[in-house]
Amino acid sequence: MYSSLIITNNIHSWVLSLMPAAVTGITEMMMIAMIYLTVFAVLGLFLVLMERKVAAWFQLRIGPNRVGFFGMFQTIADALKLLSKELTGTDKADKFLYNLAPYFLIISSLMALAVFPFSENLQAFDINIGIFFLIAISSIGVIGVLLGGWSSNNKFALIGAMRSGVQTISYELSVGLSLLTMILLTGSLQLSEIIEVQKSGWLIVQGHIPAVIAFMIYMISGTAETNRAPFDMVEAESELGAGFHTEYSGMKFAYFFLAEFINMFIIAAIGTTVFFGGWLSPFGITESIPWLGVFWFLLKAFALVFLMMWFRWTFPRLRVDQLLTLEWKYLLPINLFNIVLMAIIVWLNFTIQF
Amino acid sequence: MSYFSDIYHGIQTLLTGMGVTGKYFLNSRKGAITQQYPDNRDTLKMFERFRGEVVMPHDENNEHSCTGCQKCEIACPNGSIEIIWDRQVDPETGKKKKMIDKHIYHFGMCTQCGLCVDACPSDAIKWAPNFENAVYDRSQLTRVLNKPGSKVRAGVE
Ligand code: SF4
Ligand code: SF4
Numbered sequence: 253m254y255s256s257l258i259i260t261n262n263i264h265s266w267v268l269s270l271m272p273a274a275v276t277g278i279t280e281m282m283m284i285a286m287i288y289l290t291v292f293a294v295l296g297l298f299l300v301l302m303e304r305k306v307a308a309w310f311q312l313r314i315g316p317n318r319v320g321f322f323g324m325f326q327t328i329a330d331a332l333k334l335l336s337k338e339l340t341g342t343d344k345a346d347k348f349l350y351n352l353a354p355y356f357l358i359i360s361s362l363m364a365l366a367v368f369p370f371s372e373n374l375q376a377f378d379i380n381i382g383i384f385f386l387i388a389i390s391s392i393g394v395i396g397v398l399l400g401g402w403s404s405n406n407k408f409a410l411i412g413a414m415r416s417g418v419q420t421i422s423y424e425l426s427v428g429l430s431l432l433t434m435i436l437l438t439g440s441l442q443l444s445e446i447i448e449v450q451k452s453g454w455l456i457v458q459g460h461i462p463a464v465i466a467f468m469i470y471m472i473s474g475t476a477e478t479n480r481a482p483f484d485m486v487e488a489e490s491e492l493g494a495g496f497h498t499e500y501s502g503m504k505f506a507y508f509f510l511a512e513f514i515n516m517f518i519i520a521a522i523g524t525t526v527f528f529g530g531w532l533s534p535f536g537i538t539e540s541i542p543w544l545g546v547f548w549f550l551l552k553a554f555a556l557v558f559l560m561m562w563f564r565w566t567f568p569r570l571r572v573d574q575l576l577t578l579e580w581k582y583l584l585p586i587n588l589f590n591i592v593l594m595a596i597i598v599w600l601n602f603t604i605q606f
Numbered sequence: 607m608s609y610f611s612d613i614y615h616g617i618q619t620l621l622t623g624m625g626v627t628g629k630y631f632l633n634s635r636k637g638a639i640t641q642q643y644p645d646n647r648d649t650l651k652m653f654e655r656f657r658g659e660v661v662m663p664h665d666e667n668n669e670h671s672c673t674g675c676q677k678c679e680i681a682c683p684n685g686s687i688e689i690i691w692d693r694q695v696d697p698e699t700g701k702k703k704k705m706i707d708k709h710i711y712h713f714g715m716c717t718q719c720g721l722c723v724d725a726c727p728s729d730a731i732k733w734a735p736n737f738e739n740a741v742y743d744r745s746q747l748t749r750v751l752n753k754p755g756s757k758v759r760a761g762v763e
Contacts, residue, residue, distance in 0.1 A: 306631075308634075308640075309630075309631050309634035310627055310630055310631050310634070311630075312630060312634050312637050312638055312639050312640075313634075313638060313639065313640045314638050314640040314642070562624060562628065562631075563624075565627055566620075566623045566624050566626075566627040567620065567623065582613065586613075
């Protein structure tokens with residue numbers, strides 16, 4: 253269940269020497285949770301910085317370059333600023349739900365982060381319904397958005413939240429079905445096993461045509477699920493202020509903001525695991541050095557994150573009806589057809605394997 | 607059948623768009639348009655179409671080409687230009703002619719809309735690329751554009 257790198261074994265025996273065996277499990281769980289929380293915060297801050305830099309480069313600007321070398325500490329400074337700010341709220345807001353909403357978002361994305369295999373041994377929780385768990389968890393986040401919009405007693409926030417409901421519920425279908433297409437190839441929902449299957453070729457190569465179609469659908473609907481441009485009607489700045497988190501300030505706003513970026517990373521990480529072989533190196537070039545898996549995993553995930561940023565700075569925002577047309581008239585039928593195609597390919601053994 | 611061609615064209619146009627932005631991304635190193643202003647104050651050269659303030663160029667004989675037609679004054683939407691003029695006898699032709707005494711430009715009111723520059727029939731006024739225009743006293747923003755003792759260039763009607 254826990255990662256079995258040598259270092260964690262050492263820690264395990266050290267903890268065992270300190271306290272009875274019954275308590276070690278809990279202690280280790282706490283330690284892993286702390287580590288993941290730290291990783292989560294650093295990852296979020298890094299992604300915000302990356303987004304700002306990439307955006308600047310797409311727009312022929314320079315981007316943040318004042319705080320620290322090359323603007324490295326800009327987002328840390330921003331986070332500190334947000335921490336020190338007053339938490340304001342609207343009158344007549346539903347205080348309980350209002351305060352609850354950010355935690356829904358951030359906890360759901362944190363839970364999703366726990367199941368990814370960052371390298372062969374570095375995985376907090378290898379659950380046997382991995383992909384299913386991820387899809388289920390990612391739809392809990394939308395409750396946070398809906399609650400936040402509903403309880404802030406602000407019409408822009410409410411419109412933003414309702415749009416988010418429409419969007420996430422319809423695009424969930426596409427994310428699920430496109431991943432299901434790939435599950436036909438792997439025959440397992442467990443993430444470590446999905447990667448095991450890919451030792452004879454990444455799934456996007458194994459499944460060739462239907463896999464590429466599934467990947468395209470996955471990227472489109474994944475972008476829509478994370479409410480990013482061109483599907484950012486939830487927080488369409490020019491229409492709704494900041495959308496569902498208009499009324500949030502300080503650290504609660506930062507939670508929403510970080511969760512958005514972590515969700516983007518999660519979508520990219522699922523894509524990496526299911527389509528691009530997770531921590532496997534291309535052609536097995538670094539198979540003898542297992543810890544390099546982390547490097548490959550992050551490299552692939554950040555490449556997909558970059559792709560999503562590229563989408564954001566290229567495409568104009570869709571209208572709500574266009575969004576629903578895209579999902580229900582195009583992505584969904586293509587997806588269903590694609591599943592049949594994939595099933596035929598798996599049945600007739602037309603997959604490409606090395 | 608247009609269903610499939612729609613998908614094809616959709617993907618094609620999206621890729622075209624991504625190609626364009628991708629090119630920008632790769633060239634951003636060389637072509638960044640950001641000016642890091644207070645740092646490069648000495649070397650910063652303003653751009654051709656930048657609108658700083660309206661000026662009236664004079665040549666080496668202290669001559670400008672403003673005929674005093676007042677078109678700029680009429681064109682200005684907020685009355686930033688005031689022209690004080692007068693009929694004088696043209697020494698060459700001996701005829702009476704409209705000439706400016708003062709071309710007063712209230713820089714504090716100007717919105718940099720550029721209508722006066724567009725309206726001028728003899729291109730007597732144009733944009734100067736000054737950008738550090740803050741002053742301590744409002745009266746310094748009222749400027750007389752024609753230099754003292756200047757006159758209209760011969761041949762400009
Ligand atoms: S730029 Fe516009 S506002 Fe300024 S003086 Fe000319 S017409 Fe008036
Ligand atoms: S500046 Fe141009 S438009 Fe204005 S009075 Fe002189 S000639 Fe006429």
